[in-house]
Amino acid sequence: MKFHIDQRESGLQVRVEDVAGDEEALVGAIRRCRQSAWACPSGECMNIADISERVEAGRVSLTLIPRPGARIDPTGIEHCLRYMLAAFR
Numbered sequence: 223m224k225f226h227i228d229q230r231e232s233g234l235q236v237r238v239e240d241v242a243g244d245e246e247a248l249v250g251a252i253r254r255c256r257q258s259a260w261a262c263p264s265g266e267c268m269n270i271a272d273i274s275e276r277v278e279a280g281r282v283s284l285t286l287i288p289r290p291g292a293r294i295d296p297t298g299i300e301h302c303l304r305y306m307l308a309a310f311r
Contacts, residue, residue, distance in 0.1 A: 223238060223240045223241055223307050223310060224238075224239050224240055225237060225238045225239065225300075225303050225307070226239075227296045227300060227303075229296055230285075232285075232287060233285060233286045233287040233288055233294055234284075234285070234286040234294050234296060234299060235283070235284070235285055235286075236283070236284040236285075236286060236299065236303070237281060237282070237283050237284075238281065238282045238283075238284075238303070238307070239280065239281050241280060241281065241282060241310070242279065242280040244310055245277045245278075245279075245280070245281070248282050248307075248310065249275050249277060249282060251306055251309070251310075252273070252275070252282075252284070252306070253273075255267060255302070256270060256273065263301060263302065263305050264295075264298035264299070264301040264302045264305075265298070266294060266295055266298030266299050266301070266302055267302065269288050269289055269292040269293065269294045269295075270286050270287070270288065270289065270294060271287050271288060271289040271290070271292075272286075272287040273285070273286055273287070274287075286299065
């Protein structure tokens with residue numbers, strides 16, 4: 223699995239590719255991680271106000287919107303994704 227993180231004015235755009243067959247499981251894991259952000263090694267989920275997900279064949283796209291007054295650090299999200307995606311390999 224590989225992923226790309228793009229900084230946008232309104233937040234971050236994240237694309238996770240090569241997840242064929244695991245798309246829904248990955249989205250579920252992301253939702254659970256966000257609900258218990260203290261379990262994530264980066265803690266960056268604490269800065270996320272909203273996540274919108276789009277599932278396509280073999281790909282999951284996420285739009286991460288920060289909480290008011292917060293910034294979502296792409297490096298922290300990268301760290302979190304590497305940790306989370308290790309469970310899917």
